[in-house]
Amino acid sequence: MFDAEAALALLQYGDSAYPAGGFAFSWGVEGLAADGLLASRQDLDDIAWEHLTLRWNSMDRPLLGRAFRAADVSGVTAVDRYAETATPSAAMREGSRRAGRALLGVSVRLGGPLSTLYRASVSQAPLLGHLVAVQAVVYRDAGLDLASAELVSGWTLVNGLVSAAVRLGVIGHVEAQRSLGLCRAVLADLLAEPVPAGASPSSFTPLVDIAISRSRPVRMFTT
């Protein structure tokens, strides 16, 4: 049976207008475009596939699940610390923390009890606040179940990538909708397969890592 309340919650938290600062992050789209590796909608679709398949699904999603199931704050901070340790790129780590802290701040202002509790830990530890750990806390406050939290996590990534490409002038608004449609199918396929129990997080996005790490005289985005 269609659950209108749950669907509306997904629309709210997955909306690109959700005020969590997502517009500041391109997750490598800006650098790849500047280096000539992203020039068309096909390129964007491929990079979104790479992000979703070779990082989000294999690294972020298992960590999100661990943090979501954590019994207490220390369980979430353990995931947060692991995200720091398992992200070799400094720019990626910095971006993840900034995005996570922004999302956490909004949830605290909305009165989320777990978010408020977790921010007390994050405010005392500069290396905490990674997006994936914060998403678990915030989406639990929002009343989402894990499957919904995974869906929103994947979708906000896709939204961020496509929206960055539009703002950089790589694709237009209509093409962006085509990309989103394609990413929707990729994400649905990934979500249909549960994360194996005990899966070790991994990622393989070397081009994104390089694009983000290269110094550039002018940037629109944080990552």
Added chain:
Amino acid sequence: MNATAWAPRPQLDLAFARRGDRTVLERRLFRWPFVVTRTFSLDRVPAHLLTMILQTSSGAVHGEDRLAQRFAIGPGAAAHCTTQGASPIHRAPPGVTTRDAVDIRVAPGGYFEYWPKARILFPDAALDQTVDVDCARGAAALVGDAFTVHDPEAQGRAFRHLCATLTLRCEGEILAIDRLDIGGFVRGPMAKFKAFGTAVFMLPGRRESHARLAEDLSKALADDPALYAAASLLPHEAGLGVRLASPELRHVMAGLDVVRAHIRRQTHGSSPTQRQGSDDLI
């Protein structure tokens, strides 16, 4: 998990120790497929650095291989270990995964370069590789890794599975983990790139010199238009990491040479001596 958990007795077990103004090979245990012959003193700076070229009698890594290597670098010792050439990783039967575990311990004041030639993944290869580095405070370690794909029949066949885990520790504490786990090969812009490399330079707790070095390295690596690469600071002030990608392996290997030269100049004030024939990939 400890990197040597698969094999209680590694096939290669080397220990380097400082004796006066030189480094000596204090322990030299090896068995098939590894072959250790003599060591070389090739560098004038640092004069105590010992070079070892590891050889394998099998000439390749095969499906059911379970390899384990252990390197211990004692206080004040300095060593550079490379391999005789690139390592072909041949097909593994269904359900079988080739394993290669490398365990590196560097004591205070020690310096170690683990700099093997690239791995060449043949169709249906399945490799699980772990490199575990424990670098004490006051020690330094440079570790390089590269792989490419090759289908001798040019039919676009891919390797089956590659899992590679690099764990960086300082006196037991994990500082950084870099883990990839991919099946076959990839599509899109990344599919144009057939060769990938990673290098890490560990000098735990010395962030101030890492930032400038990472910036200089990224600029130097940008000189090769056929190479896409950049350096970045590793978590927990472990050191710096470098990613490299190119359509051709030779550009990744040349980029790794640039990395090693920069690191040597940073640590010892002089570039490494070029070995004759060291540009050979296979």
